[in-house]
Amino acid sequence: MAAARPINLKQEKLESQLMDEIWEGEPRLLVQQQGATTDYLLELSPQLRRAAARLRDDGVEPVPTRLFTIDHSNRRIAIYPLITYLSGRLYMPKYERIESIWIDSNFIDDRPTTSIDAVGFLDTYLPSGFIKEIGYGLGLTNEMKPLIQAVEKVSGINGLYLTKQGKTGRNGNFFHIVDQDFSNIRSMFNRITRIHQRESLKERNFLAHNEVLHRALPEEFPEKVRAYEPGTIFKLIGGTNAATTVLKGADRVALLEAVKGNAPSIAKRDPKEFVQLQKDIELVSLDGMIEAFERKLGHNRNELEWQRLFEVNPFILSMIFGYPVVVVQASASVGGGTLSGVGTKIADFLSKNSSTYNAALVEIKRPGTPILGAEYRTGVWAPSRELMGAVVQVLDQRQKFVTNIASIKQSSRVYDLEAYSVDCVLVAGRTPRTPEEAASFELIRSQFKDVRVVTFDDLLGKLILLREMLSGERYVSTVDPAEYETELDEGEFDDDGPNGEDRHEQ
Incomplete structure (x- = not known):
């Protein structure tokens, strides 16, 4: 062309x-x-x-x-x-x-x-x-x-x-x-064009009804929802080649939700197909994501790579919060201006509860970020400087967001966003290996009433648990253990950019 x-x-x-x-x-x-x-x-x-x-x-x-x-x-x-x-x-x-x-x-x-x-x-x-x-x-x-x-x-x-x-x-x-x-x-x-024209007309009719009649007169004109048409999923995921189709991001979540909602009838009427669906579609996608997570974890990938992983797989954030969330903006300005514009404070993710619209902030550090400092007394460890700094950072972001939420909503045209009680999550570091260090870490993070501290091992564990629940089998990693050891370099925990500026401030 x-x-x-x-x-x-x-x-x-x-x-x-x-x-x-x-x-x-x-x-x-x-x-x-x-x-x-x-x-x-x-x-x-x-x-x-x-x-x-x-x-x-x-x-x-x-x-x-x-x-x-x-x-x-x-x-x-x-x-x-x-x-x-x-x-x-x-x-x-x-x-x-x-x-x-x-x-x-x-x-x-x-x-x-x-x-x-x-x-x-x-x-x-x-x-x-x-x-x-x-x-x-x-x-x-x-x-x-x-x-x-x-x-x-x-x-x-x-x-x-x-x-x-x-x-x-x-x-x-x-x-x-x-x-x-x-x-x-x-x-x-021509046949394909006519089919899409008919589908387009149907979609426009639904849109006209819902956005004009239903919005203006909701009691007289209830909202219309497209009825499911048999064969739709079969065609969308590749027909007879469905087993080779790798679903991504929101598609994986949608398929899992559809299977979850239809699980009783599917298990009753087509038990073999139900099991096959679990193994051939859900597990293939989930295994691939777990493997990618493990490899990134082993190589101590930077914050931007983890942010991209969460953007592609937003349901991971739902697992963090324990309720369904929608990502409003990645790298969101929470200190004034628009969500994507220049502001004073930048959060890695601004999300919201999909039911109540209550906002949530997610701050991401590296897996190699130390979460414990020096041993304070025998068998007792203090929190690291990096952990405390990150906690204060996300609290500062929340304070700026709550202060500026009215102007943010107005300038960014995101009106279904509330600051009733803004959840704050910090994803950082690895779970300590020794019982004594793990005990100190649990004591430390349990005292942060306004910030939920989640390690990368916690997230991986949630993914593996989901995989085992879906498959009924114990997960065995395919990643070489040698890749799984994180090597820490001096100064790699700094958030400063190449010119010394904080990447979370502009």
């Missing part, structure tokens, strides 16, 4: 100014007869060509260019799809690699000699699936564009040939498609 034009504000402004100067008349064809072939050149208005010249680097005005050819002796038509909109690329090929499309035809050899006759010829003899208006530069219709895109993936191809004989495939620098194959493809494309 044609390469997308880069955004150029100066050019866009110039194009807007030039549009008023463009002649509104119809394009026409110039006829050049050469023996057994006749070429038809597209002539656009002089105003349009002069305007295009001012957009070109060389300033040269484009001249009428061949749009199509009639090969009288071989009864075939060749079209050369062109760009016809105001652009510095006026008259250049419409597609990235396909320069011409040849079509075997049974036209009557009346040799059109005028522009009007030539336009009539195209309208009569170009097959369905082709643009027939010369002002649009010919070529395939929008519905058929994927065919061009597919053919252009074949190396060395610069032309397409619709043939009445032979077979579909490469032929030199042309890709041949037999008429019947082209007709079948066009029919399937």
